[in-house]
Amino acid sequence: MNNPKKYYHSVRLDKEKCVGCTNCLKRCPTEAIRVHSGRAHIIDERCIDCGECIRVCAYHAKEATTDSLDIIHNYPYKIALPAPALYGQFRNLPHVSCVHQALKLMGFNAVHDVALGADIVTRAVQERLKQPGCPRPLISSSCPVVLRLIQIRFPELLENVVDLRSPMEVAATHARKEFCRAHDVDPSEVGCFFITPCAAKMTAIRNPIGHETSAVNGAISILDIYGVMSGLLRKIQPLPEGERGFRATALGVGWARTGGEATAAGIENALAVDGIEHVARALEEIENDKLSGLSFFEGLSCVGGCVGGPLVFENVFIARNRIRELLFRLPRLKPEENISDEVMHELWHDLHMNRSIQPVQVMRLDEDLQKALEKMDRVEEIRRRLPGLDCGSCGAPSCQALAEDIVQGYAHELDCLFLLKARVRDMAKQMVELSDSTRV
Amino acid sequence: MGAITLKESYPVEAGDFSTAGEASGKIKRVLKKLGIDSAIVRRVAVAAYEVELNLVIHSMGGHMDLIVEPDYLQLNVHDRGPGIPDVDLAMREGYSTASDDVRTMGFGAGMGLPNMRRNANDFSIRSTVGVGTDIEMGFKL
Ligand SMILES: Nc1ncnc2c1ncn2[C@@H]1O[C@H](COP(=O)(O)OP(=O)(O)OP(=O)(O)O)[C@@H](O)[C@H]1O
Ligand code: SF4
Numbered sequence: 165m166n167n168p169k170k171y172y173h174s175v176r177l178d179k180e181k182c183v184g185c186t187n188c189l190k191r192c193p194t195e196a197i198r199v200h201s202g203r204a205h206i207i208d209e210r211c212i213d214c215g216e217c218i219r220v221c222a223y224h225a226k227e228a229t230t231d232s233l234d235i236i237h238n239y240p241y242k243i244a245l246p247a248p249a250l251y252g253q254f255r256n257l258p259h260v261s262c263v264h265q266a267l268k269l270m271g272f273n274a275v276h277d278v279a280l281g282a283d284i285v286t287r288a289v290q291e292r293l294k295q296p297g298c299p300r301p302l303i304s305s306s307c308p309v310v311l312r313l314i315q316i317r318f319p320e321l322l323e324n325v326v327d328l329r330s331p332m333e334v335a336a337t338h339a340r341k342e343f344c345r346a347h348d349v350d351p352s353e354v355g356c357f358f359i360t361p362c363a364a365k366m367t368a369i370r371n372p373i374g375h376e377t378s379a380v381n382g383a384i385s386i387l388d389i390y391g392v393m394s395g396l397l398r399k400i401q402p403l404p405e406g407e408r409g410f411r412a413t414a415l416g417v418g419w420a421r422t423g424g425e426a427t428a429a430g431i432e433n434a435l436a437v438d439g440i441e442h443v444a445r446a447l448e449e450i451e452n453d454k455l456s457g458l459s460f461f462e463g464l465s466c467v468g469g470c471v472g473g474p475l476v477f478e479n480v481f482i483a484r485n486r487i488r489e490l491l492f493r494l495p496r497l498k499p500e501e502n503i504s505d506e507v508m509h510e511l512w513h514d515l516h517m518n519r520s521i522q523p524v525q526v527m528r529l530d531e532d533l534q535k536a537l538e539k540m541d542r543v544e545e546i547r548r549r550l551p552g553l554d555c556g557s558c559g560a561p562s563c564q565a566l567a568e569d570i571v572q573g574y575a576h577e578l579d580c581l582f583l584l585k586a587r588v589r590d591m592a593k594q595m596v597e598l599s600d601s602t603r604v
Numbered sequence: 605m606g607a608i609t610l611k612e613s614y615p616v617e618a619g620d621f622s623t624a625g626e627a628s629g630k631i632k633r634v635l636k637k638l639g640i641d642s643a644i645v646r647r648v649a650v651a652a653y654e655v656e657l658n659l660v661i662h663s664m665g666g667h668m669d670l671i672v673e674p675d676y677l678q679l680n681v682h683d684r685g686p687g688i689p690d691v692d693l694a695m696r697e698g699y700s701t702a703s704d705d706v707r708t709m710g711f712g713a714g715m716g717l718p719n720m721r722r723n724a725n726d727f728s729i730r731s732t733v734g735v736g737t738d739i740e741m742g743f744k745l
């Protein structure tokens with residue numbers, strides 16, 4: 165609200181479909197939704213792309229924008245970066261490498277696993293934890309929704325966030341480097357495309373957090389390619405053992421599930437929490453210094469982890485279990501055994517964020533404390549007159565939020581149905597009195 | 605007209621773990637709405653949470669008053685007893701009279717009062733057995 169800059173968001177509203185119900189209002193963890201004139205509106209500056217509104221909307225009026233598969237043809241060479249969550253989507257998948265074969269049939273020249281990026285990030289997390297002065301708990305940077313939540317609601321915890329880019333970014337950089345070296349082509353000719361369960365990752369590609377530009381050229385929703393891919397998978401025979409070319413560890417693929425990151429890094433005293441509201445509550449505890457002794461915190465916006473992302477087809481619990489079963493067929497290698505020092509060295513620079521993550525001050529009433537205090541005073545005065553039912557019929561998620569909106573000039577007291585009713589009653593009474601008095 | 609100050613009072617019930625943390629949570633939210641520097645919010649949050657839990661665990665109930673002026677923030681806490689017999693001893697790191705039950709819940713390290721003193725810029729405590737305890741904490745903004 166204070167910031168005129170336009171934010172890009174993957175999560176958007178289809179105005180045609182929205183009927184102006186208030187189901188999404190209260191589900192939003194940053195109070196970013198208002199309903200006015202029978203339509204929901206998303207306050208861009210506050211939206212963290214968690215997709216909770218997509219999940220709750222019975223009218224499918226909230227949607228996530230991703231790229232269509234066609235955009236891969238903008239590049240002469242196309243690399244697919246499948247998210248680990250993709251492997252949980254298909255029934256009777258004989259081996260994870262079959263998904264690679266299917267992706268190649270869909271037009272990609274090469275496939276580079278984000279799970280391999282996860283192996284690299286795992287090693288970097290391990291090393292960060294060993295450095296003296298490493299903040300405790302170190303907070304994972306892999307879920308962009310959680311990063312945005314921290315920027316908006318827990319800015320004092322930003323210094324605890326590990327300064328590493330996400331496995332998706334690392335995989336893209338790594339893939340492009342390897343491909344250019346092997347085929348002697350220019351990096352600009354290589355497009356890297358994330359096959360995504362996640363709407364927020366789309367946003368993170370356009371507006372990266374902690375670095376200027378993304379190494380990823382586009383994000384293709386798992387939902388969009390699910391049909392074609394299942395068809396192809398039915399016909400594909402797994403390649404013989406030695407030719408599968410699957411380079412990530414089981415632990416890297418395990419990142420698809422909550423706790424995967426902490427498990428992969430083998431961290432004692434780690435806490436993994438999923439579901440955006442639960443993550444917010446855990447962050448409150450960290451803020452209160454209540455979780456002392458904790459070395460690592462992994463927060464994932466989606467219940468179940470990325471395998472429960474808003475753009476997946478399969479039920480999260482089924483998909484999670486499939487991932488577990490597939491892991492048995494992958495070599496039991498530790499990330500530090502899978503990723504060589506040379507690779508770590510080559511990617512070290514691109515692995516790290518290169519700018520600090522700044523707080524996003526969209527919850528405060530005013531930049532100036534004196535003015536904020538004055539506004540708070542008026543908010544309190546208005547809130548006391550509101551019924552305190554948090555019914556949402558005014559279009560704000562709570563009476564408190566309406567009071568703040570009124571003070572900020574975005575809403576009116578009579579948006580509250582109860583105050584409106586009282587006002588109408590008063591006016592009717594006055595009318596009666598007036599007509600009585602004129603009749604005499 | 606003088607500068608606007610904010611005054612809020614938050615009651616704390618003795619022994620009620622279901623609401624424990626609510627008052628300090630509300631205080632934290634107010635400070636964030638006011639746009640107070642996040643490092644200070646964190647210090648106030650820690651102190652407020654510790655004192656609130658002491659009221660829940662050790663006292664017979666009381667209230668926490670938040671006063672915000674443009675350059676200073678005060679957290680004044682009052683409870684209705686039982687009071688602390690030896691305040692110097694209670695202020696020592698590691699001193700605690702918490703019961704085993706409370707310790708099982710993760711409290712009772714004897715770090716609450718020392719943490720409050722460490723996080724506040726100004727700290728004072730007065731206690732009378734049979735009457736109650738008053739703690740005043742100040743934070744420079
Ligand atoms: N409001 C109070 N009323 C009565 N006694 C108190 C009060 N606050 C603290 N005390 C006494 O002082 C002791 C030390 O308090 P302190 O907060 O430092 O540690 P604790 O509450 O026992 O453990 P921790 O805060 O680490 O969970 C308590 O064990 C209790 O005996
Ligand atoms: S949990 Fe995974 S899928 Fe869900 S928002 Fe976070 S990164 Fe995206």
Ligand SMILES: [Mg+2]
Pocket residue numbers: 654657658712715716717
């Ligand atoms: Mg205590």
